[in-house]
Amino acid sequence: MxxxxxxxxxxxxxxxxxxxxxxxxxxxxxxxxxxxxxxPHAYYEILVRLSEAPxxxxxxxxxxxxxxxxxxxxxxxxxxxxxxxxxxxxxxETDRRGAWARLTDAGQAALEAAAxxxxxxxRSVLFDALTPAQVTALNEISVALVxxxxxxxxxxxxxxxxxxxxx
Amino acid sequence: MxxxxxxxxxxxxxxxxxxxxxxxxxxxxxxxxxxxxxxPHAYYEILVRLSEAPxxxxxxxxxxxxxxxxxxxxxxxxxxxxxxxxxxxxxxETDRRGAWARLTDAGQAALEAAAxxxxxxxRSVLFDALTPAQVTALNEISVALVxxxxxxxxxxxxxxxxxxxxx
DNA sequence: TCACTATAGTTGAGCACTCAAGATCAGAGG
DNA sequence: CCTCTGATCTTGAGTGCTCAACTATAGTGA
Numbered sequence: 001m002x003x004x005x006x007x008x009x010x011x012x013x014x015x016x017x018x019x020x021x022x023x024x025x026x027x028x029x030x031x032x033x034x035x036x037x038x039x040p041h042a043y044y045e046i047l048v049r050l051s052e053a054p055x056x057x058x059x060x061x062x063x064x065x066x067x068x069x070x071x072x073x074x075x076x077x078x079x080x081x082x083x084x085x086x087x088x089x090x091x092x093e094t095d096r097r098g099a100w101a102r103l104t105d106a107g108q109a110a111l112e113a114a115a116x117x118x119x120x121x122x123r124s125v126l127f128d129a130l131t132p133a134q135v136t137a138l139n140e141i142s143v144a145l146v147x148x149x150x151x152x153x154x155x156x157x158x159x160x161x162x163x164x165x166x167x
Numbered sequence: 168m169x170x171x172x173x174x175x176x177x178x179x180x181x182x183x184x185x186x187x188x189x190x191x192x193x194x195x196x197x198x199x200x201x202x203x204x205x206x207p208h209a210y211y212e213i214l215v216r217l218s219e220a221p222x223x224x225x226x227x228x229x230x231x232x233x234x235x236x237x238x239x240x241x242x243x244x245x246x247x248x249x250x251x252x253x254x255x256x257x258x259x260e261t262d263r264r265g266a267w268a269r270l271t272d273a274g275q276a277a278l279e280a281a282a283x284x285x286x287x288x289x290r291s292v293l294f295d296a297l298t299p300a301q302v303t304a305l306n307e308i309s310v311a312l313v314x315x316x317x318x319x320x321x322x323x324x325x326x327x328x329x330x331x332x333x334x
Numbered sequence: 335t336c337a338c339t340a341t342a343g344t345t346g347a348g349c350a351c352t353c354a355a356g357a358t359c360a361g362a363g364g
Numbered sequence: 365c366c367t368c369t370g371a372t373c374t375t376g377a378g379t380g381c382t383c384a385a386c387t388a389t390a391g392t393g394a
């Protein structure tokens with residue numbers, strides 16, 4: 001009983017090209033940041049989200065959401081960033097379980113130092129390769145994917161543990 | 168002197184949507200394979216490449232290229248896959264530096280067991296979200312990116328160490 | 335007041351990856 | 365033959381991630 005909806009040739013080709021493009025692209029981005037700014041891309045994003053927040057401060061949980069990070073991952077990351085002197089954690093007074101993360105001046109400086117090289121890399125690996133129409137298409141495709149993936153069930157089949165409305 | 172070609176709003180939005188879509192998408196793919204087949208996506212790809220090769224056998228270096236893996240990464244990965252009994256390494260007789268990697272019957276079986284769930288996931292996270300026109304557009308965009316990134320200089324600026332023709 | 339449940343965040347173990355360095359061998363040139 | 369360059373593949377250390385388990389506090393309802 002093979003109900004699998006296999007990929008046809010066109011889909012297969014698309015998936016592999018998509019995979020390859022992604023690997024190559026993010027490898028470049030990651031390497032550039034690691035070499036010139038001594039931080040992985042995930043950390044860069046955390047610094048960006050903090051820099052955009054009022055008082056450069058966010059609750060850990062909000063920061064996790066906006067930087068597309070799991071709680072655990074963020075905890076580990078912020079521990080490292082704190083060690084580097086780029087972020088500070090302070091206790092939250094209204095909710096004593098919580099914690100604030102604040103971007104320090106040193107962190108802001110590190111971000112500003114890293115930004116030009118990073119942006120240049122993003123442009124050179126992505127936008128320089130595409131026509132304006134393709135950029136627009138990529139935008140629409142990405143938005144469609146995000147809409148489709150956000151809040152969608154993580155496990156299409158199986159794993160409907162204690163979710164009565166599943167299935 | 169700020170020559171940085173910053174991203175305009177449209178580019179910024181596109182980049183962030185692209186990033187978000189990628190994170191969400193590959194997180195699903197990775198999780199599904201890890202949970203249902205006990206292997207990361209990179210290992211799955213290695214098994215696929217081997218399964219498509221004559222005699223299910225490839226030189227390590229070719230396997231590294233086709234699976235978009237660094238030599239080091241492949242060495243570590245194949246060591247693990249060998250431990251699992253899914254791949255075998257044998258010495259190459261014509262080039263005694265080299266090594267062959269062969270997909271075992273157990274490896275083929277593991278791959279066949281993993282494939283339906285993986286393909287179903289790929290379909291559900293990617294193709295189900297897109298119109299046929301968008302799939303075609305994504306294909307063209309991906310191919311353009313791959314063409315642009317393959318054999319392009321890794322470090323646009325700097326790092327022209329011993330490459331006399333750089334610059 | 336007293337559970338009970340949910341939320342916020344951390345921690346440690348295990349694993350995959352990167353980087354740099356090394357061991358081994360092939361091929362080319364003197 | 366012998367050296368030199370380059371290719372093949374491996375190894376070990378360091379790092380960031382995931383997962384599961386944990387602590388601590390908030391909120392809810394009897």
